Amino acid sequence: MLGSGKGSNFMAIADAVAAGRLAAEIAVVVSDVPTAGILDHARARGLRAVHLPPGRFRSKLDEESEPRLIQLLTEARIDWVVLAGFMRILKGEFLRHFEQRVVNIHPSLLPSFPGLEAWKQALAYGVKQTGCTVHLVDQGIDTGPIVAQEAVPVLGDDTPESLHARIQVAEQRVYPAALHQLLSGRVRIEGRRTFPV
């Protein structure tokens, strides 16, 4: 699992694994941010937690850190890469290496509001419904095949914080469930579309 933030999705996924609702093992948790909550939570659960210095760019890994990440994950013999608030764009070499095996959660109903702070975009646009999307990662930004979505209402008195909090509750429900389907081979991918098997 890769993350840069507080790790609420990590917690929900780790809880689902512990409860037997998600047939998976979390081999390693990696963050580009040394103080990220996701690393503390992983360590508190006895999982391997690694800080990966991202190098000289702000929004992606540089030409040294990307191969280092590929090597680390390969040595950890992972089958899937689960992004949980990882704030660096992964592309090229990394995605070719783990093709169709990188999953992300995005805090909007894609294809609406890709990119950063999607809940703020939704609030500013004035939509009445937004939500979250579990999708496979392709070479675009938040453009890969959609695996699962859950809608949440936007309320009249919402602030960015209250809306994001409501979306995160949905994320913590939908992500472990979608991962269970995906990792146990119950999702067939055909072009952009995915189907239950």
Ligand code: GRF
């Ligand atoms: C989530 O809102 C997720 O949709 C986005 O980043 C946030 C991560 O939060 N990609 P957390 O670190 O899992 O709490």
